[in-house]
């Protein structure tokens with residue numbers, strides 16, 4: 223240790239000596255890590271301290287009065303300030319107070335410098351924010367030790383502060399993450415609840431199925447139920463939990479419509495949606511379902527709607543479209559279609575197809591005498607009577623025109639058809655519906671033409687119809703209330 227008996231005003235420069243010149247590397251700017259601002263109104267003191275500190279690799283800045291010290295500290299805050307107490311204009315206490323009041327400089331440690339002769343108020347020095355003090359004359363080791371201690375404390379403080387900030391940031395990140403997770407959880411929970419409520423409340427069947435593939439070939443062998451809502455389960459006559467995860471799809475679909483299974487595979491392989499109506503016997507009741515299957519991952523989702531009510535209504539309507547509104551027997555449009563179908567069928571089966579065309583005799587005079595309302599009820603009675611005679615499911619009675627009726631009799635010989643026609647003629651007569659306008663009978667009568675043919679490429683539907691029609695015409699011509707059959711042959715032979 224070396225003592226430097228120094229006064230604050232007498233050539234202090236000579237009294238400072240650097241102990242080990244070898245310790246100092248003046249050329250290395252990099253080593254000047256920590257910066258120290260020296261504030262003193264005595265240039266000699268500035269020089270001595272500056273040289274001593276530079277010798278210890280500190281970066282030194284100097285200020286000779288309080289104002290410039292504050293400006294220097296604010297513009298480029300040093301790591302430590304050595305502050306003289308006695309200075310003109312602004313003394314050290316005031317400078318320190320100013321520095322501590324500024325956010326930018328408040329954390330810079332301040333070490334006061336005082337001469338022994340100074341009236342130095344230590345309490346005041348600490349109160350204004352100083353952390354230590356050094357008295358002149360300096361003892362170099364003491365100065366360096368005090369500076370080093372404060373810088374170390376400062377460095378530690380900064381490190382701690384840095385760590386605190388870092389920790390705070392980490393905590394904030396963590397808090398944010400927790401918050402986000404909670405939010406995501408809430409959203410997930412809500413969407414699960416939403417999906418579940420939609421699935422449970424849906425009037426449609428909703429299900430999701432995943433493909434089950436053969437491990438060797440990779441081909442789809444079945445579909446496993448992933449999601450099944452209550453309506454879907456009901457179709458299967460079970461509970462959702464009984465179907466989830468189960469391999470029941472192929473078995474089920476094969477019972478209803480086996481060709482649908484490859485169609486569902488196609489949905490998965492092509493991504494093209496499948497939409498269809500299917501008929502399904504459920505609890506001994508015929509049901510119709512409309513479904514849409516859409517590819518979903520390696521599987522598909524399917525929505526199934528019970529359309530039984532609509533389908534039954536459609537069938538009823540389509541039946542209504544085939545019925546004659548007045549008499550309740552089939553209409554002409556339906557007759558035309560049925561005759562073509564039966565012609566083809568009997569042709570394929572090489573069976574005779576018979577046709578009866580009949581006409582209420584003198585119906586125009588009947589209408590004129592009894593009125594149209596009475597005329598209508600007469601036609602209804604005639605139709606009902608004939609309808610009671612054609613009993614077989616394949617026999618087909620239709621209203622052909624105003625007072626004309628037609629009966630298609632598949633797989634019926636000419637003889638059988640004539641018998642039916644004759645029975646009809648008899649039964650209508652037996653109704654004894656008074657007919658004052660008839661020139662042949664006091665009751666309503668019927669004229670009938672019958673034709674029979676085995677459909678072939680040599681014959682035609684037109685010939686069959688013409689033959690029956692010609693028979694009817696002949697019956698009228700012959701005096702009505704009679705059956706004329708196979709007039710076609712007569713025409714052809716004559």
Ligand SMILES: [Mg+2]
Nearest residue numbers: 263306308309
């Ligand atoms: Mg001074």
